[in-house]
Amino acid sequence: xxxxxxxxxxxxxxxxxxxxxxxxxxxxxxxxxxxxxxxxxxxxxxxxxxxxxxxxxxxxxxxxxxxxxxxxxxxxxxxxxxxxxxxxxxxxxxxxxxxxxxxxxxxxxxxxxxxxxxxxxxxxxxxxxxxxxxxxxxxxxxxxxxxxxxxxxxxxxxxxxxxxxxxxxxxxxxxxxxxxxxxxxxxxxxxxxxxxxxxxxxxxxxxxxxxxxxxxxxxxxxxxxxxxxxxxxxxxxxxxxxxxxxxxxxxxxxxxxxxxxxxxxxxxxxxxxxxxxxxxxxxxxxxxxxxxxxxxxxxxxxxxxxxxxxxxxxxxxxxxxx
Amino acid sequence: xxxxxxxxxxxxxxxxxxxxxxxxxxxxxxxxxxxxxxxxxxxxxxxxxxxxxxxxxxxxxxxxxxxxxxxxxxxxxxxxxxxxxxxxxxxxxxxxxxxxxxxxxxxxxxxxxxxxxxxxxxxxxxxxxxxxxxxxxxxxxxxxxxxxxxxxxxxxxxxxxxxxxxxxxxxxxxxxxxxxxxxxxxxxxxxxxxxxxxxxxxxxxxxxxxxxxxxxxxxxxxxxxxxxxxxxxxxxxxxxxxxxxxxxxxxxxxxxxxxxxxxxxxxxxxxxxxxxxxxxxxxxxxxxxxxxxxxxxxxxxxxxxxxxxxxxxxxxxxxxxxxxxx
Numbered sequence: 001x002x003x004x005x006x007x008x009x010x011x012x013x014x015x016x017x018x019x020x021x022x023x024x025x026x027x028x029x030x031x032x033x034x035x036x037x038x039x040x041x042x043x044x045x046x047x048x049x050x051x052x053x054x055x056x057x058x059x060x061x062x063x064x065x066x067x068x069x070x071x072x073x074x075x076x077x078x079x080x081x082x083x084x085x086x087x088x089x090x091x092x093x094x095x096x097x098x099x100x101x102x103x104x105x106x107x108x109x110x111x112x113x114x115x116x117x118x119x120x121x122x123x124x125x126x127x128x129x130x131x132x133x134x135x136x137x138x139x140x141x142x143x144x145x146x147x148x149x150x151x152x153x154x155x156x157x158x159x160x161x162x163x164x165x166x167x168x169x170x171x172x173x174x175x176x177x178x179x180x181x182x183x184x185x186x187x188x189x190x191x192x193x194x195x196x197x198x199x200x201x202x203x204x205x206x207x208x209x210x211x212x213x214x215x216x217x218x219x220x221x222x223x224x225x226x227x228x229x230x231x232x233x234x235x236x237x238x239x240x241x242x243x244x245x246x247x248x249x250x251x252x253x254x255x256x257x258x259x260x261x262x263x264x265x266x267x268x269x270x271x272x273x274x275x276x277x278x279x280x281x282x283x284x285x286x287x288x289x290x291x292x293x294x295x296x297x298x299x300x301x302x303x304x305x306x307x308x309x310x311x312x313x314x315x316x317x318x319x320x321x322x
Numbered sequence: 323x324x325x326x327x328x329x330x331x332x333x334x335x336x337x338x339x340x341x342x343x344x345x346x347x348x349x350x351x352x353x354x355x356x357x358x359x360x361x362x363x364x365x366x367x368x369x370x371x372x373x374x375x376x377x378x379x380x381x382x383x384x385x386x387x388x389x390x391x392x393x394x395x396x397x398x399x400x401x402x403x404x405x406x407x408x409x410x411x412x413x414x415x416x417x418x419x420x421x422x423x424x425x426x427x428x429x430x431x432x433x434x435x436x437x438x439x440x441x442x443x444x445x446x447x448x449x450x451x452x453x454x455x456x457x458x459x460x461x462x463x464x465x466x467x468x469x470x471x472x473x474x475x476x477x478x479x480x481x482x483x484x485x486x487x488x489x490x491x492x493x494x495x496x497x498x499x500x501x502x503x504x505x506x507x508x509x510x511x512x513x514x515x516x517x518x519x520x521x522x523x524x525x526x527x528x529x530x531x532x533x534x535x536x537x538x539x540x541x542x543x544x545x546x547x548x549x550x551x552x553x554x555x556x557x558x559x560x561x562x563x564x565x566x567x568x569x570x571x572x573x574x575x576x577x578x579x580x581x582x583x584x585x586x587x588x589x590x591x592x593x594x595x596x597x598x599x600x601x602x603x604x605x606x607x608x609x610x611x612x613x614x615x616x617x618x619x620x621x622x623x624x625x626x627x628x629x630x631x632x633x634x635x636x637x638x639x640x641x642x643x644x645x646x647x648x
Contacts, residue, residue, distance in 0.1 A: 024456070050456065056486070061445050061479025068449020071434060072384070074456060091476075095439050096446060104427040104435065105418035106643040140644050164646035 001184060006176040008150035009039050009115075012157035013077060015186070017047055020075060023161055026053040026062055027079030027116075036081045037117065037176050063089035063114065067097045070112040070166075077161065080116035083170060084130050089114075097166040098141030113160045115169035117176070118146070119210055119260050120297055120308055129297035129304075131261035136168045137238045137270070143191060144237040146170040148212035150180035152235055155189025163191060172210045194241035196248065200230035203318050204248040206271060207258040208234040211309060215258050218314035229318060237267060245271070246278040253284035254321045258314055263291035285321040290314050329604040335377060335535050336596050337614050339369040342393045343593060344622045345402055349392070349409055349423075352626070353570045358409045361438075362423050365393035367565035370592035371496050372397040374538025375464055375558075378546050382459070384432050384450045386443055387466040389424035390564075391436030394466055400428040406625035412632035419635045420643065440501075441467070441474030444493070448480045451489035455553060462549050463491040470501025472519055473510055481523040484555035492542075492549060493520065493557045496532060498564045503578040520557030532560030533590045536599065563587040 003011075017023045024047075029036045031044035031054040044052040055062040059080065066076035080086045086093070093114065100108045120129035136144045143165055147153040153171070160167040197212065198219050207215040212233045219229040230248050234241065249255045255275060257268040268289040276287060293307040346366050352358045365372065372393035376385060387394040395405055400416060408415030409423050416428050427435035434450060437443035447465035454461040471477050472495060484491050495516055501509050510516070517527035530541050538560065545556050565588055567573050575584045600606050 056482065058479045058482065060476055061448070061483050064442070064445020064476065064480070065449040065452055065483055068446035068451075069453040069456070070449070071446065072450045072453030072457075074453050091439060091442055092445060095442055096437070100427075100435065101646065102643045103417060103421045103425040104429065104643075105416070105420045107417070107427055107429040108435070109646055143645075 001182050002179045003150050003182040005150045005153050005178050006039055008154035009157055010041060012154040016158055016161040022075045023077065024051040024053060024074065025077045025079060026055060026066055028055055028057055028081050030054060030079050037173065059085050059088035060092055064092040064096065066112055067092055067110055070110045071100060071108050075161065076112045078112065078114040080114060082128060083116055083118035083132055084128050094139050098139045102141060109164050110166045111164045113167045113169050116171060117173045118170040119172045121173035123299055123301055123304055125299040126296035131292065133170055133237055134261055134265065134267045137267055143167045145191060146209040146237055147235055148209050148233050151182055152189050155187050156191065156235060159188045159191050174210055192236045192239045192241055194244040195233045195235055196230060197233045198231040200228035201252055202228045203254040203256060203321060204252045205229050205231045205256050205258060206234060206245055208237060211258045211260050214311055215314060218311045221315060222318060240274055242274045242278060245275050249275060249279045250282045253282055255287045256290060256317045256321060258290045258309055260292050260308060262294050263289065264294055266291055288317045288321050290317045329606055332600050335373055338373045338397055339535060339593050340614060340618050342369045342396050344618050345396060346392060348622050348626060350570065360422055362570045363390040364566040365390055368496055368498060368562045369393055370535035370538055371532045371560045371562055374535040375494055375542045377539045378542035379464060382432060382461050384434050384461060384463040386434045386447045386450065387436050388443065388468060389436055389438035391426050395426040395428060395433055398431050398433045400431055400433060402621055402625040403628040406629040407632045410629040411634065412629055413635040414632040418639060441471040441476035444477050444480035447491050448484045448489055451491035455489055460550065462546055464494060465491055466494045466496060469495060469497040469506050469516060472516060481520060481525060485524045488554040490549050490553040491555050492545060493555065495559045496562050497559050498562050502568045516559045517557060525555045525557045527557035529559045529561060532562035533592045533595060535592055535596050
């Protein structure tokens with residue numbers, strides 16, 4: 001059965017809200033508007049406005065409210081219209097959600113999910129095109145998930161809603177309409193486990209979210225040239241499944257990391273460091289990163305295309321290490 | 323000597339305020355001896371607000387506060403031994419030494435914590451009230467903060483959401499006239515009437531004398547009853563004064579306020595006001611006050627001994643409590 005990424009998220013939330021009364025959805029336009037990207041379609045009709053709570057444009061306020069509600073035993077899902085607006089809630093996420101468990105010596109917990117799209121769509125310009133996962137991954141106390149496929153999106157979102165910790169769940173506008181194979185059975189996908197999406201033996205490509213799809217396309221092209229790339233989907237960014245990547249690199253001897261975010265202090269640097277310490281003896285070349293350019297996102301299409309990794313750059317990076 | 327239950331009640335308020343006063347005086351001493359480190363923001367002078375407000379609550383009501391939180395925590399009934407141990411950074415502290423002075427948390431008593439980003443805990447308070455409403459629980463939330471939090475965006479976002487959704491949260495602004503060293507007149511245009519800020523959000527608000535514990539409690543009994551009956555936010559501006567500096571690194575007077583101003587304010591000491599009231603109204607002798615002094619002195623002494631003798635947390639606890647394992 002094929003299903004879109006959007007429908008997969010919708011199903012995950014619906015099933016979890018049916019299963020557990022403590023779960024509620026809160027955010028801008030999640031109710032009567034059906035979600036800015038229609039992810040919560042039909043929710044206000046099914047669960048009512050108490051559990052599908054439209055908010056004013058007040059990210060710090062409603063994210064903080066959700067943290068307080070989680071401290072008091074509820075299990076909020078906060079929808080950020082995009083993660084760019086999550087910057088407004090950064091203080092609540094970093095200073096409260098991530099820390100109250102530790103500061104309280106384990107007395108309090110914040111079981112909540114903050115979800116919404118990150119990364120660039122098409123020509124949304126500098127303030128609406130950012131990949132901020134490295135910011136969140138830097139903070140102990142939160143988990144960060146960025147699924148690429150509908151199957152993983154559903155399974156991981158269900159796991160995230162059931163998790164006892166605060167979770168940033170980063171989707172992508174350009175993924176919402178993508179389709180993938182789904183099972184009819186109830187399932188979850190474990191947090192913190194990477195997935196080998198394509199086996200290979202010549203080079204390891206590590207990516208997540210949209211860049212995973214791009215990496216798979218690059219791998220297909222490379223295969224035509226006789227280069228078999230193993231493509232690993234991290235799925236969870238914190239905690240990072242270093243072992244799965246290391247196992248692959250031990251086999252291939254080469255590692256290319258693909259991310260859409262900015263290069264400097266980007267997530268790829270951390271992945272390279274974590275993996276290198278486990279595989280330095282097995283490497284046959286330098287670890288190469290394919291990243292977004294270190295510029296605010298330009299509006300105009302030719303420049304935007306230059307700022308975001310593309311298939312050609314992934315292929316070039318692979319050839320650089322082979 | 324026989325006392326009326328009325329007088330016992332007043333003495334109990336006096337005792338609670340005296341505990342905060344003596345506990346903090348001892349903390350300041352320990353800070354000077356470097357037994358307590360970091361930031362230590364004393365509540366001395368403001369005791370009537372925490373004690374009067376919390377005396378009007380039920381145990382299931384949530385209390386949440388800022389970094390100047392010792393008073394609220396003790397008024398809520400947390401064990402002074404475990405509070406002192408927390409200030410000492412010991413494993414027996416309320417938060418196992420991981421929170422410290424600014425982050426006292428005692429969930430068993432629904433004391434949901436001290437938070438140290440000014441204004442940042444107001445949305446949390448609204449969330450606690452949201453949970454109470456969502457679960458149809460008969461709880462109200464008391465949220466304490468200083469006048470310095472009022473201009474913050476967090477505060478106004480919290481006020482708006484609370485008013486919009488009729489959440490049972492009582493915002494208690496302890497106006498001690500200074501946001502750290504900046505007088506309120508240099509912080510806000512509407513400084514003469516902080517309550518106007520709340521009213522602008524559609525929240526009923528009133529100003530009270532935060533030095534008079536009986537007045538504070540009386541107002542809060544009415545307000546809490548009202549909010550419990552008909553859930554919606556309420557705003558209290560309690561006029562008060564901190565007798566000490568902003569924190570231990572700030573002298574009580576000097577740069578931004580004069581010795582005269584501080585000594586004038588001290589004439590309104592909430593403990594003296596209540597003591598005078600009790601002495602005037604009731605047939606309470608000095609012996610009774612002496613006994614309470616001794617009782618508190620012993621309690622604070624025991625807290626100190628407990629904190630001193632408790633172990634520091636072990637190295638293994640460093641990585642505990644970051645995540646909950648599945």
